[in-house]
Amino acid sequence: MASSGVVGNTSEETFDMLCSACKEQNINKEAEKYCVDCRDYYCSECLKLHSTLPALKGHKLLGKEAGQSGQLLMVPTERCERHDFKTVDMFCQNHDQIGCGTCIAVDHRTCQDVFYIPEFLKSRANVIPEFLQRMKNIENKFKEFLKTFSDEIDDLKANKQREIETINTFAKKLEDKIKEAQRDAISKVEERYNKIMTKINRDIDNIKREQETFETTKSFIESTVMNNSQAFVAMKLNGNKIATTEAASDVIAKIKLGRRVHFTLDPKFEEISKERMCLGYVNIMPYSFEYKRAADIKLNSDTKSCGVNGSCVLPDGSILFADRSNKNLKLVDGFALTVIDHHDLKTKPWDVCCLDDKEVGVCLDNENKVKIFKVDQKLFYKYELSFSFSCRGISYCDNTLYISDSKSIYMCSLDGSILKTFASNFTSSSIYNIFVSKQSNSIFVSDGSIGKGVICLSSEGNISQIISNEIKWPHGFATAYDGKVFACGFWSDNVILLNEKGEFENVVIGKGLSSPQALCFNCQNGFLYIPKNDNDSVLIFELE
Numbered sequence: 001m002a003s004s005g006v007v008g009n010t011s012e013e014t015f016d017m018l019c020s021a022c023k024e025q026n027i028n029k030e031a032e033k034y035c036v037d038c039r040d041y042y043c044s045e046c047l048k049l050h051s052t053l054p055a056l057k058g059h060k061l062l063g064k065e066a067g068q069s070g071q072l073l074m075v076p077t078e079r080c081e082r083h084d085f086k087t088v089d090m091f092c093q094n095h096d097q098i099g100c101g102t103c104i105a106v107d108h109r110t111c112q113d114v115f116y117i118p119e120f121l122k123s124r125a126n127v128i129p130e131f132l133q134r135m136k137n138i139e140n141k142f143k144e145f146l147k148t149f150s151d152e153i154d155d156l157k158a159n160k161q162r163e164i165e166t167i168n169t170f171a172k173k174l175e176d177k178i179k180e181a182q183r184d185a186i187s188k189v190e191e192r193y194n195k196i197m198t199k200i201n202r203d204i205d206n207i208k209r210e211q212e213t214f215e216t217t218k219s220f221i222e223s224t225v226m227n228n229s230q231a232f233v234a235m236k237l238n239g240n241k242i243a244t245t246e247a248a249s250d251v252i253a254k255i256k257l258g259r260r261v262h263f264t265l266d267p268k269f270e271e272i273s274k275e276r277m278c279l280g281y282v283n284i285m286p287y288s289f290e291y292k293r294a295a296d297i298k299l300n301s302d303t304k305s306c307g308v309n310g311s312c313v314l315p316d317g318s319i320l321f322a323d324r325s326n327k328n329l330k331l332v333d334g335f336a337l338t339v340i341d342h343h344d345l346k347t348k349p350w351d352v353c354c355l356d357d358k359e360v361g362v363c364l365d366n367e368n369k370v371k372i373f374k375v376d377q378k379l380f381y382k383y384e385l386s387f388s389f390s391c392r393g394i395s396y397c398d399n400t401l402y403i404s405d406s407k408s409i410y411m412c413s414l415d416g417s418i419l420k421t422f423a424s425n426f427t428s429s430s431i432y433n434i435f436v437s438k439q440s441n442s443i444f445v446s447d448g449s450i451g452k453g454v455i456c457l458s459s460e461g462n463i464s465q466i467i468s469n470e471i472k473w474p475h476g477f478a479t480a481y482d483g484k485v486f487a488c489g490f491w492s493d494n495v496i497l498l499n500e501k502g503e504f505e506n507v508v509i510g511k512g513l514s515s516p517q518a519l520c521f522n523c524q525n526g527f528l529y530i531p532k533n534d535n536d537s538v539l540i541f542e543l544e
Helices: 020-024 044-052 101-107 117-122 127-222 228-237 239-253 267-274
Strands: 033-035 040-042 061-063 090-092 097-099 114-116 289-296 308-313 319-323 328-332 339-344 352-354 359-364 369-375 379-386 394-397 400-404 409-412 418-422 431-436 443-447 454-457 463-467 474-479 485-489 494-498 504-509 520-522 527-531 537-543
Touching: 020 040, 040 044, 090 101, 090 117, 097 101, 114 117, 127 228, 127 239, 228 239, 308 359, 308 474, 308 520, 308 527, 319 352, 339 379, 352 394, 359 394, 394 431, 400 431, 431 474, 443 474, 443 485, 454 494, 463 494, 474 520, 504 527
Parallel strands: 308 352
Antiparallel strands: 033 040, 033 061, 090 097, 090 114, 289 537, 308 319, 319 328, 328 339, 352 359, 359 369, 369 379, 394 400, 400 409, 409 418, 431 443, 443 454, 454 463, 474 485, 485 494, 494 504, 520 527, 527 537
């Protein structure tokens, strides 16, 4: 028989398995059992001691062959915490739960598919490898995640550097332009200064010449004063010279001095210098918004819940809301989100848009009018334009007003003259709002017809895109960055993003808007304002 090892012992017998405890004492004794928990072999004598110790009584004992034959891998060693640390060696397939024999007897006595775990695994050799492979797959996924996110950091750093370089390049161009303008201004100052200096120096030279002539004549006459007769002759001979010099002095005395060079800043640059300069806007693509809070825009004089049909953001960041329910315009501070002024219209407004020079236009569909207001911390009524059609949607681009009724779009000058009309072949009398892209001159139309959505027209009025699957019953529009456009859906309760050609890009807000009818976007702080329908609050979302 093969010995399990050379042992210093008086016994000459050899055994297949030696008692681990005896072996430690150089005693050569044959093992009877293998303890799974101790991972040791025990002879019959040591086994008695092992069985009497309370801490070892619950250990799993197997035949001595288990330690070598590989049977150990099929024997559970986990103890049950519910039942005196019995071995967890049973499996209920019906409930996919494991437990000790007592657990199975108590909790799964009616279950049909209950197995002793070692026996269960004999016929399902792939269970453990598959689980190990599953863990390996998870491990590989996390390694891939770490690599992907690490690569993302590298790409983000490169992206950051590119954007900073873009800013620096633009700032350098701006700096070069300013320096060029500075050189031109200095050159003009120098030119004007040199002209004045040339004239003054010419006058000084003339004065010196006249002075020299006078001094020569004066010296000659003074040299003859000892002889009155000669002095009289000298006086008469040089009288004309003295008279000429005297006349020259009168002319010189009339020369006006005090001219100074003065530089006047161009009003456009003076206006820029008063305000905080902004090179551009920082945004994260694709657009992602986070809800911030709601702001109350109800006035004490309002008799109904606010129902905003149109809104726009002014250059100073303030916001104008056209409250159809209460027949007024509300001017809201874009940062404090408080109403700072309002104007009672006496009739229901529909849409509103920003014009140039701090002006806004608001459509009054029931009166066939567009009223123009100047906005400077307050609303100042200026004038109104009257038309033969009901004024609903309004937009402004390149000194031209675009106004729609329910079925057509009219291009108008600022004095109300109609320049061009787009016929109603693109909608069935259901236009709500319109928007014109300054980048592409595309015209966006919110069509309330069943099955229609946002219609994008070319500058000639031809249909280029129809977006109907991603938005239902669209209403308001708002300009985004890079010529892109936001549109809100009343039925779909969402906000979508379209590019300047009218192509759908993505849904930026997908729920919780309470049937929006208007929205506006502040490019300065990345805030999107969406009034709640028939409510007094405006939802505020911030660009992440």
